[in-house]
Structure formats: structure tokens, C-alpha cells
Amino acid sequence: MIRVLVVDDQDLVRAGAVASIGAQPDMTVVGEATTGVEAVHQAMLHVPDVVLMDIRMPQLDGIDATRQILGRHPRTRVLVLTTFDADEYVFAALRAGASGFLLKDSSVEELAAAIRVVHRGDSVLSPSTTSRLVELMLPAVPDPGKQATAAALLTERELQIVRLVAQGLSNTEIGAQVFLAEATVKTHVGRVLTKLGLRDRVQVVIWAYQNGLVSSTG
Numbered sequence: 001m002i003r004v005l006v007v008d009d010q011d012l013v014r015a016g017a018v019a020s021i022g023a024q025p026d027m028t029v030v031g032e033a034t035t036g037v038e039a040v041h042q043a044m045l046h047v048p049d050v051v052l053m054d055i056r057m058p059q060l061d062g063i064d065a066t067r068q069i070l071g072r073h074p075r076t077r078v079l080v081l082t083t084f085d086a087d088e089y090v091f092a093a094l095r096a097g098a099s100g101f102l103l104k105d106s107s108v109e110e111l112a113a114a115i116r117v118v119h120r121g122d123s124v125l126s127p128s129t130t131s132r133l134v135e136l137m138l139p140a141v142p143d144p145g146k147q148a149t150a151a152a153l154l155t156e157r158e159l160q161i162v163r164l165v166a167q168g169l170s171n172t173e174i175g176a177q178v179f180l181a182e183a184t185v186k187t188h189v190g191r192v193l194t195k196l197g198l199r200d201r202v203q204v205v206i207w208a209y210q211n212g213l214v215s216s217t218g
Contacts, residue, residue: 002027002119005048007039009057013104017052020108036060043069050115051078055089063092070097077118099200100124123201153195161188165201166208
């Protein structure tokens with residue numbers, strides 16, 4: 001059972017999310033919060049698997065709340081709720097450790113699927129969001145020295161997988177492109193995370209650009 005904390009200062013949005021999650025056979029809502037301060041407190045009480053996090057809230061915004069929650073509970077995953085996929089706050093939340101974002105007008109099916117994705121350790125990111133995140137976070141010119149160091153850490157197959165993850169591809173899409181089963185791709189991604197000491201796919205994307213495996217200039 002996936003234990004979810006729902007955080008949003010808009011009553012209708014929060015109630016809708018709670019109802020949608022409660023209707024799922026593999027999920028349960030363990031708490032609700034209307035501010036970042038309440039979110040941090042509820043996370044300490046319930047240690048949820050996934051936090052559905054609004055960004056713009058009174059007292060403490062979702063970015064700082066995400067940072068505090070993950071600092072105390074690194075196994076918890078944060079899924080950001082936003083109105084616009086180009087919201088600058090979303091990228092700040094991703095830098096704070098969130099595993100992805102979801103638009104507030106997403107369907108019940110999309111919400112449930114996104115929660116399951118982040119719960120299993122993957123990220124909810126579109127290719128356009130990945131590109132924008134990289135532009136905001138990283139210099140345009142990769143360092144060749146870092147590229148050589150990165151190549152020494154990973155196998156050729158793992159480097160190939162990392163490059164495709166950095167393009168925003170899912171495990172299924174990667175498997176189709178390199179002719180591997182989805183489960184095998186997931187195993188490779190897991191090994192990459194372990195070798196590099198990274199948390200999730202968002203950090204893999206950032207690491208790939210920082211180490212020159214892909215270039216933000218195309």
C-alpha cells in the first residue's frame with residue numbers, strides 16, 4: 001500500500017486529490033496539509049511514501065518543505081503539483097530533491113500513475129522539462145575532463161542508458177531503442193544510481209549534463 005500525504009492550500013484541489021487517491025486499491029491517504037509547515041509536521045508524524053506537494057503556500061512554500069522533508073526522510077518521494085509545466089518554482093523544487101511534477105488539471109488516472117512511478121523510484125519528467133531544467137542549472141559547455149572521469153565509472157551499456165535517461169526517455173522507451181527488456185533497463189538504472197550515489201532519475205539527468213555525457217547545446 002502506497003502511503004500518501006496530500007499538501008495543497010486550495011480546499012477543492014486537496015479534496016479532489018484525496019478522493020482520487022482513496023479510490024485506488026493500492027493507495028491510502030495518511031495525512032493532509034494546507035501549508036509547508038503543516039506538511040513537514042505531517043511528514044514527521046506519518047513518514048509517507050509519497051508527498052503530493054503544492055508549491056505556492058503560506059508560511060513555508062513547497063520548495064523549502066520538500067527540502068526539509070527529504071532531509072529528514074530521504075526515502076520519501078515528493079511529487080510536485082503545479083499549474084504550469086514551465087513554472088520556475090517547479091525547477092527549484094526539483095533541485096530541492098522532488099522526483100517530478102504533475103499538473104493540477106491532470107486526470108485521476110494520470111495522478112495515480114505518477115504516484116506509482118515516483119514510489120518505485122522513477123521520475124515524472126517530460127523531455128521539455130528536462131531540457132529547461134538543464135538550461136537553468138548547468139553551464140552550456142561540458143567539461144571533457146569530467147566526461148573521461150564519468151566514462152571510467154560506468155560500463156559502456158550504463159553510459160548508453162544514462163544518455164537516454166538524460167533525453168527524458170522512460171525505461172520502456174529505452175528498452176525499445178536498445179533492444180532490452182524493461183526490467184533489464186531498470187536493473188541498469190539501479191546500478192547507475194548505486195555506483196554514483198544518486199537518488200533518482202532527476203539526479204541522473206543532472207549528473208549526465210554535468211559530466212559532459214550530453215550537451216545542453218544539442
